[in-house]
């Protein structure tokens with residue numbers, strides 16, 4: 001577990017070894033103003049590295065969540081561009097009440113525990129598969145098993161039913177082999 005902190009805010013990050021691309025973030029403290037900017041920068045770095053299934057565990061978040069909601073909106077928008085998503089787990093009923101008041105009771109995926117959130121992602125399967133072309137670094141999306149090609153340099157890839165790339169030079173952040 002990696003721990004990162006700034007004034008009033010600590011984030012612990014846990015990656016799931018048998019489920020690549022997934023990250024659990026335990027948020028403790030207060031997300032407001034500067035710490036919201038810090039959180040955005042921190043999470044964006046992980047999204048850039050290929051983590052597109054994020055679980056935010058709010059067991060220890062009891063502060064006013066307006067800026068945290070702002071961060072979630074940004075993360076969700078970025079994540080959905082790479083077929084990823086975020087799930088909020090262990091949200092305190094008082095904090096959730098503010099989510100409701102501000103109009104976000106259904107906008108995000110909520111699960112009772114981080115474990116429930118993990119099964120939400122695990123049930124979704126490997127497709128559409130997101131990876132990067134190994135030659136030109138373009139992000140690519142394969143909707144189903146079979147062949148895919150790079151829209152920039154025309155490199156060809158083939159993918160099996162498990163979403164593994166069998167042929168072609170690819171950067172696959174979600175592969176257990178990397």
Ligand SMILES: [Zn+2]
Nearest residue numbers: 133136150153
């Ligand atoms: Zn390419």
